[in-house]
Amino acid sequence: MIERENNTSAEQFNTLPPSCPVMAPLVEKKQETPRMLSLLFEIPDVNQPSFLPFNNRPGQFVMVWIPGMNEKPFVISYLSRAGFGITVMVRGDFSRRLAELKEGQKVGFRGPFGRGFSQYNEIPRERIAMVGGGCGMAPLSLLAESLPGASLIQGAPSEKDILYLDRFPNQIVFTEDGSCGMEGLPTDWLKGYVASDFDMIYTCGPEPMMKSILQICRKNNISCQVALERYMKCGIGVCGQCECDGYLVCKDGPVFSDSELLNMPSFGNKKRDAAGQSVSISSQASSKTSCKTN
Ligand SMILES: Cc1cc2nc3c(=O)[nH]c(=O)nc-3n(C[C@H](O)[C@H](O)[C@H](O)COP(=O)(O)OP(=O)(O)OC[C@H]3O[C@@H](n4cnc5c(N)ncnc54)[C@H](O)[C@@H]3O)c2cc1C
Ligand code: FES
Numbered sequence: 265m266i267e268r269e270n271n272t273s274a275e276q277f278n279t280l281p282p283s284c285p286v287m288a289p290l291v292e293k294k295q296e297t298p299r300m301l302s303l304l305f306e307i308p309d310v311n312q313p314s315f316l317p318f319n320n321r322p323g324q325f326v327m328v329w330i331p332g333m334n335e336k337p338f339v340i341s342y343l344s345r346a347g348f349g350i351t352v353m354v355r356g357d358f359s360r361r362l363a364e365l366k367e368g369q370k371v372g373f374r375g376p377f378g379r380g381f382s383q384y385n386e387i388p389r390e391r392i393a394m395v396g397g398g399c400g401m402a403p404l405s406l407l408a409e410s411l412p413g414a415s416l417i418q419g420a421p422s423e424k425d426i427l428y429l430d431r432f433p434n435q436i437v438f439t440e441d442g443s444c445g446m447e448g449l450p451t452d453w454l455k456g457y458v459a460s461d462f463d464m465i466y467t468c469g470p471e472p473m474m475k476s477i478l479q480i481c482r483k484n485n486i487s488c489q490v491a492l493e494r495y496m497k498c499g500i501g502v503c504g505q506c507e508c509d510g511y512l513v514c515k516d517g518p519v520f521s522d523s524e525l526l527n528m529p530s531f532g533n534k535k536r537d538a539a540g541q542s543v544s545i546s547s548q549a550s551s552k553t554s555c556k557t558n
Contacts, residue, residue, distance in 0.1 A: 285329040285372025286315035290365050291347060297425050300399065301363055304342060304349040308373075315373040317348045322407035323380030323468075323491050323519040326350075327499040329372030330361050337496045337514070340376065341402040351402040351427070377499050381407055381466050381489050381519050389413030393462045395450050395477055397469030401427040403491050404468055408432055415462075419450040419473065451476040462486055471545050475532030478525055488522040495536055505540060 292304040307317060315326070320340045328350065329335040336358050342349030352362050365371065381403075392414035396404040401418060405428055408416045416435040420426045423444035426437055437445030438453065446453065451473060454465075467477045468491035481488035494506040494513040501515035509528040511517060516524075525531050537543050 283374065284312075284314050285327070285335070285374050286312045287370040287372050288315075288348075289370045290367055292367070293365070294349075296351060296427050299425075300351060300353045300427060302341060302349045302351045303362060303365065304347050305371075305373075306347050307345075315375060317343060317373075317376070320348075320376040320406070321380035322410065323403045323466075323489075324376035324378050325403075325499070325514075325518060326373050326375030326377070327496075328362070329374070330358065331372065333361060334358055335372075335374075335499075337377075337499055339403040339406075341405050343406060351399060351405075353399045374499070378514055378518050379516065381491070382521075383407075383411070384464070387464050390415075391461070391463040393417055393454075393465045395419070395454070395465060395467045395469070395473075397450075397473055398425075398427075400467070400469030400491070402468075404466065405431065407466060408435075417450045417454075419469070420444075449473070451480065454480050464488070467491070471532050471535075478522060478531075481522060488525075489519050490522075490525060490531075491519050492517050492531070494518075495538055505536065508535070 286308045288305040288308040290303055291306050294302040294304065296302055308315065317340060320343060325337045325339050327335045328338050338350040338352065340348050341351040352359050354360055354363050389411055390413055392411060394404045394408055394414060395417045397419040404416065408414065416432050417438070418426060418435055419438045421440050423439055426439070426444060429435070438448055438450045439445055440449065454477065464487045465477060465481055466489050467474045474490045478488050478490060492508070492513050494508055496514050497503045497505040499514050501512045504512070506513040509530050511520070511524070511528065520528070532545060534542050534544055
């Protein structure tokens with residue numbers, strides 16, 4: 265039997281093919297609310313082109329791979345030289361497995377992908393608002409860190425569901441049951457104040473809430489950027505699963521501007537499920553469907 269020559273060197277494995285997930289170990293778990301937790305990971309080798317966390321722009325996403333299971337999109341919600349993190353709402357099998365990870369266990373990452381929020385230096389910070397609900401607060405958290413002085417507004421069903429209160433103690437909070445902050449929905453409050461107070465609103469959360477914010481912005485001539493969530497499989501514009509009115513949400517979005525949303529009749533109305541079937545989105549502006557579930 266002829267032995268294969270073993271002439272591989274360690275250097276040959278230094279760079280994985282660009283599409284391979286890069287594994288990172290979990291270093292810390294932080295329970296944020298009863299249903300949401302943040303998972304903090306060690307930064308893996310920064311020379312791997314398939315995962316470059318420091319290239320991340322708020323609003324972009326990464327594909328998270330659980331070996332032997334699946335790969336799904338999440339946004340980076342914590343990022344520093346010490347590590348990076350994602351905030352997960354436990355909803356089904358995949359998110360439950362993420363929540364059950366133990367310190368030291370590794371999952372894979374690819375990305376960041378897609379188009380994030382655009383920021384404009386000419387807009388004064390005090391004229392900018394970010395409005396989020398549920399895990400929609402995750403992409404807004406890094407944006408808020410890059411825009412100190414802008415208003416961060418969060419809507420939640422109840423006090424126990426509020427995210428990142430210790431991280432952003434100055435945020436404006438609305439709860440539907442009045443248990444914390446102001447009672448009601450951020451959209452009701454914005455209807456009354458937004459016209460004179462803001463020039464730009466960034467939003468991520470339940471789609472009916474975002475649709476309502478877009479309508480308020482249009483009426484008051486305010487710029488708006490919306491982070492959409494659509495079912496994703498490849499995350500890189502190949503499979504077509506995330507198609508929405510001719511746009512590929514993973515590539516053309518997930519952040520869309522007010523003028524682009526004008527050409528998207530499905531916004532706030534319809535999305536595709538895992539099988540690619542069109543399903544309607546419930547129209548309540550409440551933050552209870554806090555991760556834009558169907
Ligand atoms: C760009 C983007 C960023 C996201 N960021 C976050 C985040 O930071 N934190 C977070 O908790 N969730 C995030 N999500 C949603 C997250 O990917 C899904 O909630 C998660 O995959 C649920 O999987 P599951 O098996 O636990 O639940 P399932 O029971 O399979 O699904 C529950 C719901 O999650 C949604 N979903 C499931 N799989 C996908 C998928 N492959 N792509 C998109 N939506 C899916 C569907 O609406 C479904 O109804 C993001 C989604 C997108 C598109
Ligand atoms: S998820 Fe495959 S094209 Fe967008």
